[in-house]
Amino acid sequence: MEISARARFAPSPTGRMHLGSARTALYDFLLAQKTKGQFILRIEDTDQKRTLEGAEQELKDGLRWLGLQWDEGPDVGGDFGPYRQTERKDIYLQYARKLVELDSAFYCFCTPEKLKKVRDQQIENKENTHYDGTCRNISIAEADRRIADGETHVIRFKTPNEGQTRVVDQMRGEMTFDNKTLDDIILVKSDGFALYHLAAVVDDHLMKITHVFRGSEWLPTFPLHALIHRAFGWKEPVWVHLSVFLKPSGKGKMSKREQADFIKDGKSIFIKDLRDLGYLPEAVINWISLMGWSYDSHSEFFTMDDLIDKFSLDKLNASPAAINFTKLDHFNGLHIRNLTIQDLSHRLVPFFEAKGYKPDPSIMEKITPIIQERLVTLDESVGLAGFFFEENVAPDVQELIPNKMSAGEAYAVANDILMVLESANTVAHEVLEPQMRELVEKLNLKPGQVFGILRVAVTGSIVSPPLFESMEIIGKEKVLERMKNAIKILGQMISK
Ligand code: GLU
Numbered sequence: 001m002e003i004s005a006r007a008r009f010a011p012s013p014t015g016r017m018h019l020g021s022a023r024t025a026l027y028d029f030l031l032a033q034k035t036k037g038q039f040i041l042r043i044e045d046t047d048q049k050r051t052l053e054g055a056e057q058e059l060k061d062g063l064r065w066l067g068l069q070w071d072e073g074p075d076v077g078g079d080f081g082p083y084r085q086t087e088r089k090d091i092y093l094q095y096a097r098k099l100v101e102l103d104s105a106f107y108c109f110c111t112p113e114k115l116k117k118v119r120d121q122q123i124e125n126k127e128n129t130h131y132d133g134t135c136r137n138i139s140i141a142e143a144d145r146r147i148a149d150g151e152t153h154v155i156r157f158k159t160p161n162e163g164q165t166r167v168v169d170q171m172r173g174e175m176t177f178d179n180k181t182l183d184d185i186i187l188v189k190s191d192g193f194a195l196y197h198l199a200a201v202v203d204d205h206l207m208k209i210t211h212v213f214r215g216s217e218w219l220p221t222f223p224l225h226a227l228i229h230r231a232f233g234w235k236e237p238v239w240v241h242l243s244v245f246l247k248p249s250g251k252g253k254m255s256k257r258e259q260a261d262f263i264k265d266g267k268s269i270f271i272k273d274l275r276d277l278g279y280l281p282e283a284v285i286n287w288i289s290l291m292g293w294s295y296d297s298h299s300e301f302f303t304m305d306d307l308i309d310k311f312s313l314d315k316l317n318a319s320p321a322a323i324n325f326t327k328l329d330h331f332n333g334l335h336i337r338n339l340t341i342q343d344l345s346h347r348l349v350p351f352f353e354a355k356g357y358k359p360d361p362s363i364m365e366k367i368t369p370i371i372q373e374r375l376v377t378l379d380e381s382v383g384l385a386g387f388f389f390e391e392n393v394a395p396d397v398q399e400l401i402p403n404k405m406s407a408g409e410a411y412a413v414a415n416d417i418l419m420v421l422e423s424a425n426t427v428a429h430e431v432l433e434p435q436m437r438e439l440v441e442k443l444n445l446k447p448g449q450v451f452g453i454l455r456v457a458v459t460g461s462i463v464s465p466p467l468f469e470s471m472e473i474i475g476k477e478k479v480l481e482r483m484k485n486a487i488k489i490l491g492q493m494i495s496k
Contacts, residue, residue: 004037007211009063009070010200012044013055017062017271018259019323020215020245023288027213027242029068030289030311040207041073043084046199062271066281067304072207080207085199092194095202095232096155096187100140104231105187107143108135108156131156131184155188157197157228165223170240171316177223185224197221201228209237216241216318243292243318245269250322267325274328278351278379280339283332291321301334329376336375341368348381355382357389366473370465384465388473393460395486397493400456402449411490413443414453418483427476429468436468457486 007028011021025039032039041063045051056074063070072078082088099105108131110118118132136158138146147153160179168174187198194202204212218225219241229236247254254269262268266277274284286302294317295302295310302310336344345361345368352359367385375381387393401410420439424432440450455467458479464470471479 003035003210005031005035005210006038006040006208007031007213008040008042008204008207008209009068010042010044010203010214011059012047012050012196013059014047014050014052015055016052017055017059018269019271019288019291020242021059022062022066022068022271022284023291024213024215024242025063025068026066026285026288026307027240027293027311027316028211030307031211031213031313032071033308034311037210038071038078039068040078040080040209041070041083042203042207043074044196044200046085046193046196048086048193058272062275065275066271066285085194085203088199088203089193091206092199092202093188093192096194096198099157099187099228099231100143100155102231104158104228105155106136106158106184107138107140107147107153108184108186109138109143109146109151109153110134111152128181133161133184136184152190154186154190156184157187157224157231159184159224159227165227167223167226168239169219169222170238170313172241172318175219175222182223182227185221187228197224198228201225201232204237205229205232205234211238211240213240213242216244238313240313240316241318242316244320245291246320246322248323248325254323262325267328269323276379278377278381279328279332280335280347280378282335282338283328286331286335287328291323292316292318301331303338333376336378337372339372341365341372344368344372348378351378351382352386352389355386357382357386359389363388363473367465370469370473374465384463387459387461387464388470390460392485393458393482395456395460395489397489399462400453400486400490401493402452405449407490407493410453411487411494413445413450414457414483414487414490416443417450417454417457418480418487421476421480421483424476427471427474427479429466429472432471433468453486454483458482 009025009028011017029039031037043056045056060075070076072080073083096105100107119129122129135156143153159182163179165177165179165182166174167177185197186195188194222239222241226236244253246252247258259269263273268274268277271284275281282303285304285307289302289307290300293311293315295315339347342365345365348368349359349361349364367388371381371385374384400414401407416439417436420435424435426432436450436454437447440447443450451467452462455464456462458467458471458474
């Protein structure tokens, strides 16, 4: 039996919630659920200059929409709060001081000008730029005096100068870094705010985090984070640096510009956009679950319950995942068909409302079964079924005239159709369809020609959900009205 995991999702509210953050949160959530542990949301907002207005809200909305409700964190509280790093400033200062006392950190009084000079010199010497160690050996007593005198300072980690640091990533295995390649990173800035490196390690310890999933962009500072844990004598969490996402072509990572540009093609890597585009959270979850994890070589349809049941760390993989929107469409279709009529019907309503329709719920439930099979996104349903809620439709005259028919012939057929409709005592599809097929035979035409006129007349479009089922939902009165309107349009065409 695995231990109960405490897994945290620790986003910085500096940008929009995208697939990468959603995947990290999903794996945290799955592990916590699977092991009956806790999923913790921690807002890492120490870099206040980069904090983006509304980003925290978008993150929380995104998590909730995806079904990733956190057990501890902002809004819900918990025993290890506060869960927003700007509210923990004093805790970090206290631990930074402790590190200085442990001789694993030092106060640094180097001015920006001096640091720049050192840097320029290193660049000139073709060395890797790094802190040159000037303040490493200033005693605490001297540092305290200078601080009391008001001298500006930061606190830096005292990285060992020699030897190597071995770290273990659960998925990637052991990695070794030469300590001389590691910089004395800043832990606390001159304004007294801790940087992410210190804050995250202190919080992971105090919040009793057992597993850290994060993006592989954190691999370069991985040894430093491990060293900070070790300097305090703390047990490290299990680390997993997840694979990177590549462009759909599989060639390289996406630029910010490319990320933003997807929306032009009705695609996006941002969670809120995917929601607005009509993707189901179930499909997005299924899709991203497989971008760094797999159950076996063939299974691909997973609900959240399946994932909780099947998720395990040993099936994670480090190979970069190309973003495949075709796959997302595929999963969306599968999950749309997996919904009950009632559920799907409820989810369609907001898309109709967004386009100005006021969909009657009982009609919506009748429409849903006839469009469920063909939907790729929820959003498409409006184009496909908006005509149900229109008072009138506006058929294009050219579309009312089937191939190989003149306007006059179409006009005559339309009148024949109207006669059948008028004499029918019901528009129930199982009654009306045979009657229309009889008409097709009588006129010696192709079903597509007669049904084509009828479809365009009633739905306003050459593509629609199944025609006879649709007419049944629209009702006889409106069907007749629309047919008469189509005849009028064809009549005007002829008299021109
Ligand atoms: N705040 C960091 C980020 O948003 C978190 C990295 C981590 O999980 O340690 O990328």
